[in-house]
Amino acid sequence: xxxxxxxxxxxxxxxxxxxxxxxxxxxxxxxxxxxxxxxxxxxxxxxxxxxxxxxxxxxxxxxxxxxxxxxxxxxxxxxxxxxxxxxxxxxxxxxxxxxxxxxxxxxxxxxxxxxxxxxx
Numbered sequence: 192x193x194x195x196x197x198x199x200x201x202x203x204x205x206x207x208x209x210x211x212x213x214x215x216x217x218x219x220x221x222x223x224x225x226x227x228x229x230x231x232x233x234x235x236x237x238x239x240x241x242x243x244x245x246x247x248x249x250x251x252x253x254x255x256x257x258x259x260x261x262x263x264x265x266x267x268x269x270x271x272x273x274x275x276x277x278x279x280x281x282x283x284x285x286x287x288x289x290x291x292x293x294x295x296x297x298x299x300x301x302x303x304x305x306x307x308x309x310x311x
Contacts, residue, residue: 205229275301 202212208230214223220238227233236242249255260266269275269285275294279285283296293304 202229274303 205212208228209232210229211223211226212229213225213227215225216223217238222236222238222241223234224238224242225233225235226242230247232245232247234242235244244256244258246254246256266284267286268283269277269279271277271285271287272289274287274290274292275285277285278299279296281296281298285294285296285301286292287294294301295304296302
């Protein structure tokens with residue numbers, strides 16, 4: 192049954208950050224398809240087994256998954272005009288749209304990816 196709320200729903204005074212605050216099941220499900228715990232962790236599953244994909248805050252300004260994220264249209268972590276200067280985590284990727292150059296972050300520094308430079 193769908194409900195319309197004119198005020199927000201607030202769940203307070205749960206036992207711990209890992210306590211389930213919200214869960215969604217479809218008729219016949221033995222487990223929630225989506226769960227949000229008091230700490231903000233979102234867990235998704237099939238509804239017939241314990242959730243297996245998660246997204247959560249792991250540190251200040253950091254959203255993390257222990258699983259795989261697929262982005263059908265791709266992921267850009269940084270686009271810059273000129274060489275990147277933002278200090279991101281090692282493994283980050285950047286595209287310099289002014290000079291058509293690709294960079295990756297390793298050992299705390301941006302490294303230019305070199306190659307033939309041929310257009311595809």
